[in-house]
Amino acid sequence: MSITIIRGTQMDKMMIKSCALLLVPLLFFGCFAGCIDTQEKNTLKILHAGSLSVPFAMLEKRFEERYPWVDVQREAYGSAAAIRQVTELGKTADLIASADYTLIDQMMIEGETKWAESNVLFAKNAxxxxxxxxxxxxxxxxxxxxxxxxxxxxxxxxxxxxxxxxxxxxxxxxxxxxxxxxxxxxxxxxxxxxxxxxxxxxxxxxxxxxxxxxxxxxxxxxxxxxxxxxxxxxxxxxxxxxxxxxxxxxxxxxxxxxxxxxxxxxxxxxxxxxxxxxxxxxxxxxxxxxxxxxAKPIFYGITVTLDAPERDLALKFIELLTGEEGQAIFEESGQPPIVPAVCTGKPLK
The missing domain is CATH 3.40.190.10 (Periplasmic binding protein-like II)
Structure with a gap:
């Protein structure tokens, strides 16, 4: 299975520094799937903004169809509350998606304690x-x-x-x-x-x-x-x-x-x-x-936490989200995708 390489570009009039969004090719999962007990499932945990509930439910379905040994578990919060589940309450999560990308920058990347390194901007709203x-x-x-x-x-x-x-x-x-x-x-x-x-x-x-x-x-x-x-x-x-x-x-x-x-x-x-x-x-x-x-234009961001237990799966989820299937889902949901996706912080890998 090929993995799309998504590269950031300068977005017209946006006050962000775009960096290349590089999804590093991962090991083929088929062999892994055949080696595990059929009753076991890897769990991908996602905390996300409430306004992402509908498109993320569709992404969850597509992802589990593609990787049937994975159970995607999602929890919806206000974006700041979602981030604080990890940074203040000690919850473990693989992915955090915010309705305001700058919250990830401010609360997870730029502080003294680092909770993440990359922030992928993927959709807009009004x-x-x-x-x-x-x-x-x-x-x-x-x-x-x-x-x-x-x-x-x-x-x-x-x-x-x-x-x-x-x-x-x-x-x-x-x-x-x-x-x-x-x-x-x-x-x-x-x-x-x-x-x-x-x-x-x-x-x-x-x-x-x-x-x-x-x-x-x-x-x-x-x-x-x-x-x-x-x-x-x-x-x-x-x-x-x-x-x-x-x-x-x-x-x-x-x-x-x-x-x-x-x-x-x-x-x-x-x-x-x-x-x-x-x-x-x-x-x-x-x-x-x-x-x-x-106040600034509305852009959604998603990040992989530094201690994500399922980092490879998290990267796969972002690949789905930012690819053609994900773009179509967000267009249908009234949240126009950012094409190509861009990121702040370090390249995602």
Whole structure:
């Protein structure tokens, strides 16, 4: 079986240093499979962002069909929480996939303790407003008036916890960016600050830092859940009218959704400089615990942990993910693949 060699290229206008993504050819597994007890299976453990659940379920099926002696075991978390399972709670995992590639860089590669060396960027996304036919205001909401619809006294909406999940901090980034995009400096106050402990501070350079405390304490019309997929049931049941979600989540669950302007949806590299004017400070009341994260286009990353028990299988999984089959799965799932995949850190081998 041949193994695709994927080489990184300079991605137009991206603020990353691409390095060659080299998948070293592995030993043929057929002999190995014939030598083990038929009841035994190698376990490949993957911790991943909740928004990767649907495409990773399809990848799991393809991978186990290709390597029937392997049992792929997956756990979904908010991306930061997934990483902390390894870095703070001592869990063993072969692969970690994040909805924000920079979390892997910051939390696993660049710190004093190294948990990984390479970070493969493989898919993109954008922020949308998901809703159903029964949502209040559904018959009139547009990309031009959504924030006024959200201001309605009886309209309930939600986003995920930005301390745990990239979609959560991207949601408040999007709302803050909306103030300048729509020329309305009350949007963040009206939609976020009056309902929870999250608050924004204007900096001397004109940028804005959104502070997320450990106790967000949402009230009123706002629902906050640990990760973005946790809002799906609230939307389906009618507990909320709108969820600030990834486009892929809306597509995968069959929701209606409002496409937001590129200036605020975090989906376009053309607006990376505008996005960069907004940052989020996680756990703002716990110095040294959370990350200061700048707004940027949404790119997913995956890494093999340094102590991965099944490193060779992990590399095989990345080969599937970044190859033609994986690209087709992500396209179908509403998460356009990055072709060719690129990486930060050391070449993957």
């Amino acid at each position: 922020i949308v407003l998901a809703y159903t036919d029964s949502s209040r205001g559904a018959d009139g909401i547009t990309a031009d008036n959504w924030y006024d619809v959200f201001r309605g006294d009886d309209v309930r909406y939600g986003f995920s916890n930005g301390n745990l999940d990239p979609c959560g901090y991207r949601s408040v980034m999007m709302i803050q960016l909306a103030e300048s995009a729509y020329g309305d400096d009350a949007i963040f106050d009206d939609l976020v600050e009056r309902f929870c402990g999250i608050y924004a501070q204007v900096q001397e350079d004109g940028g804005v830092v959104v502070n997320i405390p450990s106790d967000i304490a949402p009230t009123g019309n706002l629902m906050i859940r640990p990760k973005e997929v946790d809002l799906v049931s609230g939307l389906q049941s009618g507990d909320i009218d709108y969820a600030i979600e990834y486009r892929s989540v809306a597509i995968q669950h069959g929701f209606n959704y409002v496409e937001l302007p590129d200036a605020i949806n975090l989906g376009s590299v053309d607006f990376r400089d505008d996005y960069a004017k907004v940052s989020v400070q996680q756990y703002c009341d716990m110095p040294g615990f959370g990350e200061l994260i700048g």
